[in-house]
Amino acid sequence: MDTQEPTSELPDQPLTAVGYAGVLRELLPVALWRTDGQGRLVEWSLAAQDLLGHTPEELLGRHVVPALVPEANWDLAVQLEQRVLAGEAVVGTLPVRHRDGHFVPMEMWICPSVDPQGDMGVMVIAMETSAVRSMRSSLAALEGLFTQSPIGLAILGPDLRYLRVNDALARMNGVPAAHHLGKRPTEVVPGVNVEALEALMRDVLDHGEAVVDVRGTGRTPADPGRDRMWSCSFAPLLDGSGRSLGLIASLIDISDQEEARSRADRAQERFAVLAEAGARIGTTLDLRQTAEEVVEMLVPRVADSADVQLLEEVLGPDEAAASSQGVVRRMAAVFPDPDAPTAKLGVGMTFQVPIGSVYQRVIAEGRPLNLYLSDLPTLFPGPQGEPLRTYFADRIACARLIPLLARGKVLGGVVLTRTHGREPFDEQDRVLIDELVARAALNIDNALMYTSQREAALTLQRSLTNSTLPAVTGLELNGCYLPASDHEVGGDWFDVIALPDGRTGLVIGDVMGHGIHAAAVMGQLRTAVRTLARHHIPPAEMLCSLDAAVADLGENEMATCVYAVHDPASGDCLIARAGHPPPAVVAGREVVFLHGPPGTPLGAGGAEFRTERVTLAPGALLVLYTDGLIEARDRDVDEGMRQLARALTHLDRPLDEICDRVIGRLLPAAAQDDVAVLLARRLPHRSA
Template identity: 65%
Template sequence: MAGAIDHGVPTHDAIGDVTDLLTASAGHAGVFEELLPLALWVADGDGRLVQWSLAAQDLLGHTPEQMLGRDAKQALVPEENHQLADRLAGSVRTGAAVVARLPVRHRDGTLVDMEMWHCPLADARGRTGMLAIAADTSAVEGMRDALAALEGLFEQSPVGLAMLGPDLRYLRVNEALARMHGVAVDDHVGRRVTDIAPGTAVLETVMRRVLDRGEAVVDYRYTSDGPDPALRRTWSCSYAPLLGGAGRRVGVIASLIDVTREQRAHLEAERARRRLALLAEAGAQMGSTLDLRQTAEEVVRVLVPRLADSADVQLLEEAVAPDETAASAHGVARRAAASFVDPRAPAEHLEVGMIMQVPPGSEYERIIDAGRPMNLYLDDVDRLIPGSESEPLRAYLYARVGSARLVPLVARGTVLGAVVVTRTRDREPFDDQDILLIDELVARAALNIDNARMYSHERDAALTLQRSLMDPCLPDVGGLELTGRYLPAGEHEVGGDWFDAIALPGGRTALVIGDVMGHGIHAAAVMGQLRTAVRTLARRGTAPDQVLRFLDAVVADLGENEMATCLYAVHDEASGHCLIASAGHPPPLVADRRGTVAFLDGAAGPPLGVGRQDWHVRHLNLEPGSLLLTYTDGLIESRGTDLEQGMHRLARAVHDPGLPLERICDDLLADLVPGAADDDVAVLLARALPR
């Protein structure tokens, strides 16, 4: 590795400056130090080491003190490679730089395979020496493979790849990322992400966090902005810190994958799941009541806010009004329920209960008559909402509503009204799946509203029938002061409970109270038949137990599923004596003028309609001032209260029999039935007058 001086070899002074620079910077080679550590040493014309770098010490273990002055060949080259070392030295003496792979002896005796660059260098005496620059072959190969892999990855990967410096400016991007951005590769270098894709400041924030914390971020989803949803793209962005020497963070490596299709599929699946959940919830919520107003409100609660920003349920008066008033309500719509999320909606034009006249020949009338839903557009607003008084509503719709649909409420071939749903401009317009869901929900709502409408009509008819059959005005009779009450079950149920008082010859009075099983028109009709039969039998002077036998036959003739209870009593004015027979009815309560309260002893006989005619007559002496209270089971039985508890409550409620009967009756009902009754309630009160 030693040799004589050769002409053309750089002088010691010329190359010495370079050597001094290399020596001075040995161990501090910047990028080389970080990516590929290089050992450097210098031998003079005699082949003796005159310089030994710190990097050489790190790679081979020898300190400068151990190496300086030693023969380089003897110290570093194994004996079997001495001839090869001599040939390389001869080439260097000719002024050539030689690159070769040689094994070099480590301090621990092992051999390190090294890639070496041998350069001629004049020593202090002007002879040709040698500068050796060496790197561990395995490190060189690793770097070569890494660079090849990086090149292949950047050139061939379909994934968008980029390297960014600590200032988050692009150092390198691949063609895939350039295509994603629509910007050439060269035009990326030196520019920031926001320069290439405006509106991506959030991505710079994420990358800055990666740099600051040294933690990778994987699969950060970013969706580009744009007025057209079809052109928006969704990216899966992953960032990792780019590490230099000693783990120093020198930049960011970024990968981007276009996941728009997968994201849309995921969103569609999520929307489908939400739609199914909404349908299931609608099935549970809508139709829970037969009240027309509450049913309309249920429709609004299902639609807003998850599916729409507003819902307006409008019912045609002629469809929901009683038959006798339907003709006069033609073309009139009433807002039954509404909800508007947007606080800027003109509330004074959207109040529940507002009545609107459908303009004859208008677009609204044609849609309602056809019974077919349609999307509404701004051009339709003037035709759908005519009139100068509606100008604030039209202005609001023009300014705020971005999507709307009008769906007629059609059930069993009858158009009941319409539902208008909207979304504001802040939200995506209705898509095809939204429209299908809206139409399905409104179709279900129409059936529920129609059920409530028909039930309301039936209830009104039953109540009318019951009132016509049961005269609430009790007669003036001798020896008794009378009053009574009838309460239907809640606001929507009419049943077969009734009471009656019949003046009989000889100063006698028949008192009747009964309860027909079931509700509705049928129960009211059965009640009417029993009431008529009782009046007929009473006027013939029929004994109480015989009256019940005849009534049992009447109920049996109506069908095997019919059943009723009845209490029949006859009071004699002269003696104050009462004869009482009961067919399955709750026992009457008796309170004397001192306030002592008791229920009439003796078990009630079987209900009417079961065919067992074993009713017994009980005797009661009703003293002047005493109170006889008869009632149906709806007064003492309710959810959470059994018969015995109800009777105790009733006994406590009759605390002062001397009060006016009307007051006693009102107090009883207020105490025992404070809200809507679970069942019909009938009460008949009789107080004995002084004889």
């Protein structure tokens, strides 16, 4: 190639320093300088000044080697200069002297260049090595991020059109990356809530603040049959001067995580509902209240309506079961929908389960089934079923029939519905519903068993307890029995026996426990007393016999008792106690509680019972009572006896009024235990 010898003369006028492009200045500042054929600097760029500190005035006209090259590299610099002047371009990394004396490693491209005089000189394009490496790393990282990241990435311009899209985002959207470029998100994925997302992007561009973890939802061509969810973040893309270049968007598909979280949340909610149901259902053993608690638990939390129905054969007596096969009675129902034909769905109404219907299958098979439109004609047959068929067809989105199955026996069924506008029952809903109804069935079965036992106990107690007291010589009588509640029957009782010799046997007792067993034991004791009394058995011997009878019933049986025999001729009463509260004798305004031997409860065995003699003056009152009258959680026995003494006044009143006054004063609220009271007032001699 042609070469020219450099001259030793300087140019008449040094060239002006060269400027540089903004992008290069911001991203990778490029320094440029040029020498003439004599190796003297004739150009020095502003970027070179920024990087190396030398001003053009300090360098132009000086020889480049001593000015910029470390002394140890002078020979190398001369060799390179000669190669370039010979027409060769050289690339390498060389240190360059900074104005403050330290050396800056720089990546260089050294190439021949004609100087203003027409001679061959050298032009150097140089970049700081650390900046080159940093940019190389940044570009590699950006490229790797875009090509390898599983996160969807996109760069959008200020007009919100795609400039670059990685393959991960292209797969999420189901649209090739090339088909994104130049388009807006609304044009690429219209099935997603992109209008709201674009509004957020504009806010990012306007305010320069990133937005993190915004939910994108919808369907894309990648999965058109399923709603998906993305976590979207948008950050502004700015140049070194703060000018907006657009924004970068990152998207993470969180559909599976959200679905798993939703399942976990629903499972947690299901457990919470089941726990709440355990506390809210079966608070009493009242059958109707238990059924009402079931529907209150289900609506509206689980369903839009709930209907609890029991088979008549499990509600009615055994002899009626044969005639009530397949008949159900509505025990509780909630139908908040104003369009529901509630006139046909009243609580207490009965109806025959249609033969061949889905309801009959549920009852027969004991497993839950969904209700479909095809089931309506058989479930609601005939003209009278038309309103229900129409209502179900028009308003109900889904319905489920669940058997009330407890201890292997179907008790009835529960019908649940959801109206249109609410999601149909899914698998988790069905699991929850079936579990709730299964638990409710056990509570209902407990209520049924309790109701049956209570009815049996009441029947037995009514059959064994005098409804009217006999007329006896020398005494006016009155008594009452008060159970602890409408749901509980105990073993308290009293009786009056007219003895063959004109005397009167008075007895009151309390069998430990409640329910049909206590009532049965009470019946046996009452029968034993009546049988023994007519054989003129004295009170102490009577209690000995009763003690043996209770012991024969089992070691866990126990009862208390008072037995008294009144002689109308003398007014004397012989009284013996077996662990029972002391009787009271009221004469005038004085109340005395007997202090004779209390004895031990019946069934303890081996006890000796003693007799106490009390003479009743004309008009005097003998009061026998069970411990439920004087004992309570908020008072002790002594206080109860003091209150009883204060209540036993005004003996001139009828005995029923005195009895009511005693009960009202000592039991202002519901009784905490069974109570029995027997009053015997001695009549004046003229009435004997």
